[in-house]
Amino acid sequence: MAEQSAPERPAPDATRRSERSRRAIYDAALALVAEVGYPKTTIEGIAARAGVGKQTIYRWWPSKAEVLLEAFLDLSRQAAEAAGQEPYAIPDTGDLAADLKAVLRAxxxxxxxxxxxxxxxxxxAEGVVNERLGREFVATLLEPQLRLYADRLRAAQAAGQVRPDVDPRIALELFVSPLAQRWLQYTGPISHAYTDTLVDYALGGIAAR
Known part of the structure; x- marks a missing residue:
């Protein structure tokens, strides 16, 4: 009787293995930054925490800053999906003040x-001293959000709720910039009441008469 050959084992799924490694690297980068701070976070530390070789990280990212940026974007997407929302979506219920307040509260x-x-x-902080990262941070994280604010203000203009002479890209700074400055410079607490007030003050200046 001829010998039966051993059943073939399925080939390892490189795609799945890579995704597991990528996810472990994201988690490690975010955890280390929270625990020891950005200056003390290193590629070697991320690799050790994720259980991968540091060359695996360098194959996908040139520096720890790029690892952290991608991990942060992924975290934001996951949080939005868990809440059943589109990332950075701004609702249009017809009530501009309520829509802006809801997004700023979130x-x-x-x-x-x-x-x-x-x-x-x-x-x-790193984007201030690392020009390339700063541009990437603005392009991938900040600019998409600012475009959504501008689009929502344009929709309000079309509905006659905002004066036609208002530039939406400038107007959005009335409520976005104060929040960012207060948060970055620790100049005061941030709260729902604070951002609600920013919206009220801003719309008091740009609303149609």
């Missing part, structure tokens, strides 16, 4: 969440 919640606060501050 922003406050995120900025005060320990999972987001450490990487957010690290990326903002």
């Amino acid at each position: 922003t406050v919640d995120e900025l005060r969440d320990p999972r987001f606060e450490a990487p957010s501050r690290a990326l903002a």
